[in-house]
Every structure is written in structure tokens, then in C-alpha cells.
Amino acid sequence: MIAMSIATALVLLAVVTQAGIVAVQRSFPPQGRMIEVDGATLHVVDIGPRDAGPPIVMLHGASSNLEVMRHPLGDLLAKQHRVILIDRPGHGWSTRARRQDSTPDIQARMIDEALGKLGIDRAVFVAHSWSGALGARLALDHASRVAGLVMLAPVTHPWRGGVGRYNEIIAMPVIGPLLAYTITLPLGYFVAESGARSVFLPQTMPDGFVKESATPLLLRPREFIANAYDLVTLKASVAEQAPRYGKIRVPVTIIAGEPDKTVKTDIHARPFAAAVPNAKLIVLPDLGHMVQNAVPDLVKTEIETMIGQVAAAQAAAD
Numbered sequence: 001m002i003a004m005s006i007a008t009a010l011v012l013l014a015v016v017t018q019a020g021i022v023a024v025q026r027s028f029p030p031q032g033r034m035i036e037v038d039g040a041t042l043h044v045v046d047i048g049p050r051d052a053g054p055p056i057v058m059l060h061g062a063s064s065n066l067e068v069m070r071h072p073l074g075d076l077l078a079k080q081h082r083v084i085l086i087d088r089p090g091h092g093w094s095t096r097a098r099r100q101d102s103t104p105d106i107q108a109r110m111i112d113e114a115l116g117k118l119g120i121d122r123a124v125f126v127a128h129s130w131s132g133a134l135g136a137r138l139a140l141d142h143a144s145r146v147a148g149l150v151m152l153a154p155v156t157h158p159w160r161g162g163v164g165r166y167n168e169i170i171a172m173p174v175i176g177p178l179l180a181y182t183i184t185l186p187l188g189y190f191v192a193e194s195g196a197r198s199v200f201l202p203q204t205m206p207d208g209f210v211k212e213s214a215t216p217l218l219l220r221p222r223e224f225i226a227n228a229y230d231l232v233t234l235k236a237s238v239a240e241q242a243p244r245y246g247k248i249r250v251p252v253t254i255i256a257g258e259p260d261k262t263v264k265t266d267i268h269a270r271p272f273a274a275a276v277p278n279a280k281l282i283v284l285p286d287l288g289h290m291v292q293n294a295v296p297d298l299v300k301t302e303i304e305t306m307i308g309q310v311a312a313a314q315a316a317a318d
Contacts, residue, residue: 013182020185021220028214030093032066032085037113039097043087044114045070048078053307054124054147055082057115061129061155063227065092067214069128073292076300081307084123086111088131090226092217102229103237104137112142122147124306126299128292129263130230132156133238136272139248140241148306151254152291152299153263156272158239163231170228180221188219202259202286203294245275251309252279253302255295257287 032045127135132154273281
């Protein structure tokens with residue numbers, strides 16, 4: 001009797017989840033174009049003028065999608081620059097061909113291919129949080145594509161501890177998909193806003209952020225699983241690539257906050273700045289994890305300063 005009750009509850013939750021997927025996807029449809037890469041599809045939003053120097057490619061972190069980089073920073077930059085926003089593989093409206101597409105090296109290769117198909121030779125990359133590792137990997141493995149790198153509260157080095165037991169469980173075979181396709185979406189509706197608020201601390205989360213950032217897309221089972229794989233494989237990836245950071249030759253600017261509890265500046269931003277030859281580090285004493293939301297004008301200024309440096313270097317080379 002108990003087993004039958006559990007089975008019935010799981011079936012009902014699975015039905016609710018499927019209905020929730022339909023509702024979420026109708027509420028947050030794709031806003032850009034789809035580009036086929038390596039058996040997967042990347043969703044890309046291309047905004048701003050085409051003839052304003054090197055384009056800016058924006059890469060979001062974990063538990064999010066390109067809308068997190070679009071509002072307000074991407075929209076602000078697009079008034080004067082071409083801005084390319086990308087849903088990382090498995091996130092937002094991008095797909096991934098394999099479970100292994102969770103690592104920065106594979107995602108860097110996919111993004112490099114997509115930019116080639118867009119006809120973009122070189123760009124300034126802006127990478128937040130998880131994508132700090134991705135931005136660094138692009139600069140290492142696809143240096144000809146990277147004109148400069150702006151890192152916002154980046155993950156760059158291995159750390160003590162894990163990434164949350166629930167991510168580890170969701171990444172497990174069988175039990176992970178079972179939970180993702182039954183309880184994740186219904187439960188997520190109740191905790192999404194409080195979870196987002198905690199990431200902003202000590203800043204206050206803007207009103208309407210969860211909706212404006214299309215955060216409910218994360219609750220879809222296939223994306224929740226993809227996000228979990230991204231997180232559980234990240235430490236090994238940064239441990240493997242960190243010894244190579246001294247080989248990065250492009251200009252790098254890192255902006256991080258002292259009180260950031262999500263990605264600790266002493267473990268990531270400071271060691272990365274010390275390892276990279278041409279790095280500028282800005283650490284603010286009252287800045288949390290959501291750098292692009294908290295200080296968009298500062299980030300814009302630093303990006304435009306880098307674009308100016310890139311243009312000057314190019315002119316000198318010519």
C-alpha cells in the first residue's frame with residue numbers, strides 16, 4: 001500500500017512537472033537565433049550596432065541563462081557596442097549533445113565554433129562566476145578569438161568542500177533524473193526567489209529579477225540536471241587548468257567583492273590576478289556576487305577601457 005501511494009505521488013508530480021515545463025517555456029521563449037555546434041544547438045542573442053569595434057561576448061554563470069547578463073549590463077553596452085549573449089550548453093534554450101559537455105574546455109570549443117559561424121574573429125569576453133573558468137579556458141585554448149577578458153566574481157581555482165549535496169544527488173544516475181522529473185520544478189517555484197536573494201547579498205535583489213532573468217527556466221529537468229553536472233565537474237576542471245594561467249597573454253580585468261560568499265575572492269580572483277601576466281584586479285569592500293547588477297556602470301567603463309586598449313594595440317600593430 002505504501003509503495004503504491006509513493007508511486008502514485010511520483011506519477012502526479014511527473015504530470016505536474018510536464019505541465020510546468022510547458023508553462024515555463026511559454027512564459028520565457030527564445031529571443032535569438034539557434035546555431036548548430038558539435039551535435040548541439042546554442043541559443044545566441046545578437047544586439048547593438050555592428051560597426052563599433054570588437055564585439056562583446058557575455059557568458060553567464062551557473063543556475064542562470066543569458067538574460068542574467070542582458071539586464072542591465074548587456075542592454076547598457078548595446079547602446080554603443082555589438083553584444084553577443086550566449087546561453088551556455090544545456091542552459092536557457094541551448095542544448096548539449098552529451099553529459100560530458102559540462103566542462104569549460106568542451107564549452108569553450110563549442111562557443112568558439114559558434115562565434116566562427118557568426119563571422120566574429122576576435123571579441124572581448126565578459127564572464128561571470130562559473131564562466132570565469134570558461135573565459136580562462138577560451139583565453140588558453142582559443143587565444144586568437146579572445147581580444148580581452150573581463151571576469152566578474154570568477155571561479156578559477158579549486159576550493160575546499162563541494163557544491164551542495166543536492167547537486168551531487170541530481171548528477172547521480174537514475175536517482176537524479178527521477179528527482180529532477182518529479183519534485184524539482186514544483187519545489188523550485190517556492191524556493192527560487194529566496195535562493196536568488198541570497199546570491200545578491202549584501203546587495204538587495206532588484207524587484208522582478210526572477211522573472212526578468214527567466215530564472216524559472218532552470219527548473220526544467222534537463223536544465224537542472226545540466227546545471228548539476230556543470231557544478232560537480234568544475235573543481236576538477238579548474239584544478240587541471242589553473243597551472244596554465246601564466247600562459248594567458250590577453251589583457252584581463254577582474255572585478256570581485258570582498259564579502260562575496262558564493263565565490264570567495266581570496267580563493268579565486270586574487271590568485272588568478274597573481275598568475276596572469278597582464279591582469280588588473282579590482283576588489284570592492286561592499287560588493288556581493290552579482291557584480292553585473294550591482295555596479296553595471298563600473299563594469300561598462302572597464303570593458304570600454306579594455307576595448308580602447310585593444311584598438312590601440314591593433315593600430316600599433318598595423
